[in-house]
Amino acid sequence: MVDEHRVRLTEQDAMEMGIRCPNCATYTSFGDILATGHCRGGWKGCHTELRLDLVIDD
Numbered sequence: 915m916v917d918e919h920r921v922r923l924t925e926q927d928a929m930e931m932g933i934r935c936p937n938c939a940t941y942t943s944f945g946d947i948l949a950t951g952h953c954r955g956g957w958k959g960c961h962t963e964l965r966l967d968l969v970i971d972d
Contacts (some may be wrong), residue, residue, distance in 0.1 A: 934947075935962055947964045947966055948966060951965060
């Protein structure tokens with residue numbers, strides 16, 4: 915089983931259409947997260963996997 919932890923992002927982490935990786939602070943767009951599931955900071959040595967969860971409250 916893969917170790918997983920959830921990080922609640924704050925307004926400081928969010929950018930127009932993406933977020934800063936919680937591990938390396940590289941900007942990754944939501945589209946890249948959906949397409950690849952990884953942080954774009956691979957060139958920095960970051961191998962963080964990212965996933966978006968959609969939460970719907972009725």
